[in-house]
Amino acid sequence: MSVTTPRGFRAAGVAAGLKSTGKPDLAVVVNDGPDQTAAAVFTSNRFCAAPVIWSRRAVADHRLHAVVLNSGGANACTGEAGLGDSAETAHHLAEQLGVDDHDVAVCSTGLIGERLPMDKILTGVDEAVVGLSGEGGMDAANAIITTDTHAKTAVFQGDGWSIGGMAKGAGMLAPQLATMLVVITTDLSLTADQARAALTASTEVSFNRLDSDGCMSTNDSVLLLASGASGITPDTDEFTAALAEICLNLGHQLLGDAEGSSHDITIHVVNAASERDALVVGRSIAASNLFKCAIFGNDPNWGRVLSSMGTTDAGFEPSRVDVSFNGVMLCRGGEIGDDRALVDLSPRECTVVVDLHAGSEQAIVWTNDLTYDYVRENAEYSS
Amino acid sequence: MSVTTPRGFRAAGVAAGLKSTGKPDLAVVVNDGPDQTAAAVFTSNRFCAAPVIWSRRAVADHRLHAVVLNSGGANACTGEAGLGDSAETAHHLAEQLGVDDHDVAVCSTGLIGERLPMDKILTGVDEAVVGLSGEGGMDAANAIITTDTHAKTAVFQGDGWSIGGMAKGAGMLAPQLATMLVVITTDLSLTADQARAALTASTEVSFNRLDSDGCMSTNDSVLLLASGASGITPDTDEFTAALAEICLNLGHQLLGDAEGSSHDITIHVVNAASERDALVVGRSIAASNLFKCAIFGNDPNWGRVLSSMGTTDAGFEPSRVDVSFNGVMLCRGGEIGDDRALVDLSPRECTVVVDLHAGSEQAIVWTNDLTYDYVRENAEYSS
Numbered sequence: 001m002s003v004t005t006p007r008g009f010r011a012a013g014v015a016a017g018l019k020s021t022g023k024p025d026l027a028v029v030v031n032d033g034p035d036q037t038a039a040a041v042f043t044s045n046r047f048c049a050a051p052v053i054w055s056r057r058a059v060a061d062h063r064l065h066a067v068v069l070n071s072g073g074a075n076a077c078t079g080e081a082g083l084g085d086s087a088e089t090a091h092h093l094a095e096q097l098g099v100d101d102h103d104v105a106v107c108s109t110g111l112i113g114e115r116l117p118m119d120k121i122l123t124g125v126d127e128a129v130v131g132l133s134g135e136g137g138m139d140a141a142n143a144i145i146t147t148d149t150h151a152k153t154a155v156f157q158g159d160g161w162s163i164g165g166m167a168k169g170a171g172m173l174a175p176q177l178a179t180m181l182v183v184i185t186t187d188l189s190l191t192a193d194q195a196r197a198a199l200t201a202s203t204e205v206s207f208n209r210l211d212s213d214g215c216m217s218t219n220d221s222v223l224l225l226a227s228g229a230s231g232i233t234p235d236t237d238e239f240t241a242a243l244a245e246i247c248l249n250l251g252h253q254l255l256g257d258a259e260g261s262s263h264d265i266t267i268h269v270v271n272a273a274s275e276r277d278a279l280v281v282g283r284s285i286a287a288s289n290l291f292k293c294a295i296f297g298n299d300p301n302w303g304r305v306l307s308s309m310g311t312t313d314a315g316f317e318p319s320r321v322d323v324s325f326n327g328v329m330l331c332r333g334g335e336i337g338d339d340r341a342l343v344d345l346s347p348r349e350c351t352v353v354v355d356l357h358a359g360s361e362q363a364i365v366w367t368n369d370l371t372y373d374y375v376r377e378n379a380e381y382s383s
Numbered sequence: 384m385s386v387t388t389p390r391g392f393r394a395a396g397v398a399a400g401l402k403s404t405g406k407p408d409l410a411v412v413v414n415d416g417p418d419q420t421a422a423a424v425f426t427s428n429r430f431c432a433a434p435v436i437w438s439r440r441a442v443a444d445h446r447l448h449a450v451v452l453n454s455g456g457a458n459a460c461t462g463e464a465g466l467g468d469s470a471e472t473a474h475h476l477a478e479q480l481g482v483d484d485h486d487v488a489v490c491s492t493g494l495i496g497e498r499l500p501m502d503k504i505l506t507g508v509d510e511a512v513v514g515l516s517g518e519g520g521m522d523a524a525n526a527i528i529t530t531d532t533h534a535k536t537a538v539f540q541g542d543g544w545s546i547g548g549m550a551k552g553a554g555m556l557a558p559q560l561a562t563m564l565v566v567i568t569t570d571l572s573l574t575a576d577q578a579r580a581a582l583t584a585s586t587e588v589s590f591n592r593l594d595s596d597g598c599m600s601t602n603d604s605v606l607l608l609a610s611g612a613s614g615i616t617p618d619t620d621e622f623t624a625a626l627a628e629i630c631l632n633l634g635h636q637l638l639g640d641a642e643g644s645s646h647d648i649t650i651h652v653v654n655a656a657s658e659r660d661a662l663v664v665g666r667s668i669a670a671s672n673l674f675k676c677a678i679f680g681n682d683p684n685w686g687r688v689l690s691s692m693g694t695t696d697a698g699f700e701p702s703r704v705d706v707s708f709n710g711v712m713l714c715r716g717g718e719i720g721d722d723r724a725l726v727d728l729s730p731r732e733c734t735v736v737v738d739l740h741a742g743s744e745q746a747i748v749w750t751n752d753l754t755y756d757y758v759r760e761n762a763e764y765s766s
Contacts, residue, residue, distance in 0.1 A: 047693035047701050047717070077689055079702070079718040112686025113719050218690050289672065289753075290761050297762030303495025306460055307601050310430035318430050319462070334430070335462035336496050370672075372755050378673050379680030 002137025002153035005164035006187035008032050008227025011136035013143030016124025018072030018110070018117065025072040026124035027140035028093065029183055030132055031065055035228030036103065038064035039195035041203045043220035049076030049112075054086040055105040055221060062192030064225055065103035067183055068093050068125060069144050071168070073110040073117075076218040085116050092122050096129045107181045107221045109146055109168060141166035144181055147377060152253040156242045161188050161230040163242055167250040179217035180207065180254065184246060188239060189228035198240040199224045206247035209279075210255055211286040211367045222247075255366050256348075260373025263295050266351045266366055273359035277314035281354060282365030284308045292370035298345040300325040305352060306334070316356040324353040385520025385536035388547035389570035391415050391610025394519035396526030399507025401455030401493070401500065407526035408455040409507035412566055413480065413515055414448055418611030421447035422578035423488070424586045426603035432459030432495075435602060437469040438488040445575030447608055448486035450566055451476050451508060452527050454551065456493040456500075459601040468499050475505050479512045490564045490604045492529055492551060524549035527564055530760060535636040539625045544571050544613040546625055550633040562600035563590065563637065567629060571622060572611035581623040582607045589630035592662075593638055594669040594750045605630075638749050639731075643756025646678050649734045649749055656742035660697035664737060665748030667691045675753035681728040683708040688735060689717070699739040707736040 004011050009031055016026040031038075040059040042052050058064060068089055075082045090104040097104075108116070131139075141151035145168045156163040169180035190198075203222055224243070255264055267285050272278035285291055288308040294301035302323045310318065323331035328342045350369075368374075387394050392414055399409040414421075423442040425435050441447065451472055458465045473487040480487075491499070514522075524534035528551045539546040552563035573581075586605055607626070638647055650668050655661035668674055671691040677684035685706045693701065706714035711725045733752075751757075 045690055045693035046695075047689040074686075077686060077714065077718055079716070112684075112690065113714070115719075218686075218693065289757075293758050293761035296758065299762070301495075303457075303460060303601075306430040307428055307495065310428035310601065312429075331460065331496070333462070335460055336498075370758055372758055374672075375676050375679065375753055375755055375758060378676035379682070 001155040001164070002141050003029055003164045003166050003183055003185045004134050004137035005155045006162045006185045006227065006229070008187050008229030009185045010132040010134055011140040012128040012131035012133060013136065013139030014124055014127045014131060016070070017120045018070055024139065024143035025070055026121065026128055027069045027143040028125065028128040028132060029067045029140055029185070029225070030097065031225045031227050033227055033229070035189055035226055036063050036065050037190045037192055037195050037226040037228070038062060039199040039224045040105070041199060041222045043217055045218050047077060047218050049074050049108060049219045050078055050082035050086040051075055051106040051108045052219060052221060053083055054090060055107065058090065058102045058105050062195065063103055064105050064223065065099040066093055066097055067105045067107060067223055069107040069181055070121060071109050071144050071146050073108060073114060074112050074219050075108040075116050076112040078113070078115055082115065085118055088118060089121055089125065093125050093129070105223055109144065109179060109181055109219050112218060137164060137166065144168040147259055149257055152250055154246050154249040156246050158242060161186065161232045161234070163246050165246045165250050167254055169254045180220045182222040182250060184224045184243070186226050187228065187230040188226055189231065189233045190226040194236055194239065195224055195226055198236065198243045201240050202244040202247040205244055206251045209365050210251050211283060211365060255368060258368040259377040260371045261368035262371050263348055263350050263369040264366065265295055265368060266364060267354070268351065268362065268364050269354045269356065270362045271359060272356045272361045273315040275361045275363050278361055278363035279365065280312045280314045281309050281356065282363055284312045285352065286365045286367035289370055292367065295345065295350055296369040296371045300330055300340050300343040300345060302330040305354065306331065309354065316358045320357040322355040326351055384538040384547070385524050386412055386547045386549050386566055386568040387517050387520035388538045389545045389568045389610065389612070391570050391612030392568045393515040393517055394523040395511040395514035395516060396519065396522030397507055397510045397514060399453070400503045401453055407522065408453055409504065409511055410452045410523035410526040411476065411508065411511040411515065412450045412523055412568070412608070414608045414610050416610055416612070418572055418609055419446050419448050419486065420573050420575055420578050420609040420611070421445055422582040422607045424582060424605045426600055428601050430460060430601050432457055432491060432602045433461055433465035433469045434458055434489040434491045435604060436466055437473060438490065438604060441473065441485045441488050445578065446486055447488050447606065448482040449476055449480055450488045450490060450606055452490040452564055453504060454492050454527050454529050456491060456497060457495050457602050458491040458499050459495040461496070461498055465498065468501055471501060472504055472508065476508050476512070488606055492527065492562060492564055492602050495601060520547060520549065527551040530642055532640055535633055537629050537632040539629050541625060544569065544615045544617070546629050548629045548633050550637055552637045563603045565605040565633060567607045567626070569609050570611065570613040571609055572614065572616045573609040577619055577622065578607055578609055581619065581626045584623050585627040585630040588627055589634045592748050593634050594666060594748060638751060641751040642760040643754045644751035645754050646731055646733045646752040647749065648678055648751060649747060650737070651734065651745065651747050652737045652739065653745045654742060655739045655744045656698040658744045658746050661744055661746035662748065663695045663697045664692050664739065665746055667695045668735065669748045669750035672753055675750065678728065678733055679752040679754045683713055683723050683726040683728060685713040688737065689714065692737065697739070699741045703740040705738040709734055
C-alpha cells in the first residue's frame with residue numbers, strides 16, 4: 001500500500017552503494033499516465049540543494065513523468081557541479097524512459113556538502129529502471145530512508161480512485177517543511193490548478209505544522225503526481241480533504257519516528273484572535289528546549305509553556321491564559337491551577353491545550369520531546 | 384572581589400531555608416551612598432514575574448537603596464498574591480533600613496508557579512540585615528545561585544573608583560536576557576541618565592548576545608547601583624566601556640557554566656550589510672539544535688550552519704558565503720572548502736566565523752553546545 005497503489009504508477013528501490021551499510025538507497029517512481037499532471041512544494045531555505053533547484057524548474061510546467069530519489073547524500077552546497085549532477089541524473093533516467101529531461105524530478109537526502117558518487121547513481125538508475133513494477137512502492141519507500149527506523153507509507157481509498165504516499169524524514173523536522181522527501185500519487189485526473197491548490201492547502205495544515213527540532217532543511221520536497229488512470233475527475237474539496245488526510249498521516253509517522261523522541265506532543269492553541277496568533281504561540285512552545293526536556297522527564301512544566309508564549313507578540317492577556325496538560329488545567333488565568341500530580345505523562349502521546357481567551361480561532365502544532373537519544377543521534381550523525 | 388568592592392556597599396547572604404539543600408538562598412545588597420542612583424534592565428517576557436513588576440516600579444525614579452534577592456523560588460505566574468509577596472519582602476527590608484519601600488528592589492529565581500514561603504523569606508531578611516558587611520559580597524553571590532556550579536563575580540578597578548558585579552544563571556540564557564540575576568555596584572557618582580545609558584549599552588553587547596538555549600526567562604534582572612562614595616564623576620564613555628567589560632566578563636562566566644555544556648561557542652558574523660543582519664545570522668546559528676549537537680560531537684558540521692542561515696532574511700548571496708571553524712575555511716563561496724579533518728574541536732572554546740561578503744558590519748553571538756547533560760538537568764530540574 002504505497003505510491004503504486006493508485007493505477008498508472010510503477011516504482012522500484014535498489015541498493016546503489018551510496019549508503020555504507022549496503023542498504024537500499026535509490027528509488028524511481030514513474031507515472032505512466034495517461035496524464036502526467038504534477039505539483040510540488042519545496043523548502044524555503046535559501047541554501048536549497050541542487051536537486052531542489054532542478055526539480056523546481058522541472059515542475060514549473062505542472063508536468064512530471066518520473067521522480068528519482070536517493071538517500072546517502074543531499075547534494076546540497078555543492079555549487080554548479082552539484083547542479084550538473086542533478087541534471088545528469090534526470091537526463092539519464094529520462095533517456096531510458098524516452099521522456100524529456102525536464103519531466104524528471106530529482107530528490108536527494110543525506111550529508112550536506114559532499115558530491116554524489118555519480119557512477120553509482122547512474123548504475124543505480126539503470127538497475128531501478130529494470131526493476132520498475134506496479135508492486136514496487138514499498139521498495140521505493142525503503143530506499144529513501146536515512147535515520148528513519150522504518151519506511152513510511154499511506155493510502156487513501158476513494159470510490160474508484162486512490163491516493164498513495166511515501167515519506168522519509170526523522171530529524172530537521174521544522175516549520176515550512178523539513179529534511180523530508182514525500183511523493184504522493186493518485187490515479188485521479190487533476191487539472192494543474194487543482195493539483196497545486198490541493199497540495200498547498202494540505203501541506204499548510206500538515207507538514208508545515210510539524211516542528212520536531214526547529215531546523216529547516218535544504219532538501220525538503222513534496223511531490224504530487226496524478227496519472228488520471230481512474231478516469232475520474234474529483235470534486236476539488238473532496239480531493240483536498242483526502243490529500244490533507246494523507247499528508248497528516250505521513251506527517252504523524254515522521255513525528256512518531258523523530259530522532260530519539262519518546263513523546264509525540266500535540267500543542268493545541270484555542271480561542272485566539274487569529275489563526276496566525278494561534279500558530280505563533282504554538283510554534284514558540286514547540287521551539288522551547290526547556291519545555292521539550294521537561295516532557296522527556298514526564299514533568300508537566302507549565303511555567304515553561306508560559307515563558308515561551310511570553311516572547312511572542314500574539315494577542316492575549318497574560319492574566320487570562322489557561323494551560324492544560326493531558327486534560328488537567330495546571331494554569332488558570334495565568335496563575336497556579338490544578339495540582340501537577342494529577343497529570344500522567346507516561347504515555348507517548350501528550351496534549352497541551354493553551355486557551356488564550358482572545359477570540360475564536362485555533363491551530364495545532366506537533367512536536368517531540370528533547371531526549372538523550374536526539375543529542376546522541378545528532379552528535380554522531382553528520383548531515 | 385564582588386559587589387562590596389566599591390566603597391559604600393554592604394551585603395550579606397544567608398540560608399533562609401528556601402532551598403531543600405539548606406544552602407544559602409537569600410541575599411541583601413545595601414547602598415549606603417551618599418548617592419543612591421540606580422538603573423535596571425528587565426526581561427521583556429510578557430509573563431514577567433512579580434519581583435520584576437515590583438522592581439520595575441521601584442527603579443522608575445532612578446533610585447534604589449537596597450536589593451533583596453532569593454533563589455529557591457521565582458515567584459512567577461503567582462498573580463496578585465505573588466505581587467503582594469514581593470511588596471511585603473521589600474517593605475520588610477525597607478522598614479529595617481529606615482528607607483522607603485520603593486527604594487528596595489526584589490529579585491527572585493527558581494521554580495515558576497509556586498508561592499514563596501513568606502515566613503522563611505522574612506526571617507531570612509532579618510538575618511541578612513544583621514549580617515550586612517563591607518566584606519559580604521561573596522556571601523551574597525553564593526546565595527543567589529541555583530543550578531550554577533559556582534558563584535560568579537567580577538571587578539573592574541579604575542583610578543580611585545571601581546565596579547563590582549555578581550551574577551547567577553546557568554540555563555534559559557537567551558537573547559534579551561535570561562534566567563539571570565545581575566547586580567552591579569560602583570562607587571562612582573553617576574547621573575541617572577549616565578547610569579541608564581551605560582547599562583543599556585553594556586547589556587546590549589553582552590547579556591543580550593548570549594544565547595545558551597533560546598529560552599527567555601520570566602525573571603531576568605540586571606541592576607546597577609551607584610553610591611558616589613569615591614567622589615569621582617566619570618567620563619561617560621570610559622565608564623560605559625568599563626561597565627561593558629564587567630557585563631561581558633559575567634556573561635562569559637554564565638556561558639562557561641551553562642547547564643551541561645561542553646563547548647563555549649563564539650559565532651562571529653563579519654562583512655554584513657548591517658549589524659542587524661549580522662545579529663540575525665548569528666542568532667539563527669546559535670538557535671540550531673542540530674548545529675549545537677554537532678559541536679558536542681566535535682563535528683565541524685558547516686552544512687548545519689548554512690541551513691540555519693538560510694532561514695533568515697539577512698542580506699547575502701548564498702553563493703558568496705564563507706564559513707570557518709577554528710580558523711579552517713570549510714565552506715568557501717557557499718560550497719565545499721577545506722578538509723573537515725583539519726579542524727580540532729576538542730578544546731572547550733570553539734569559534735565559527737561566517738563571512739557574508741555583503742558589507743562591513745559585524746556582530747558576535749555566544750552560545751553553548753547541546754549535550755546529554757543539558758537534557759538531563761532540564762528533564763530533572765523543574766523550573
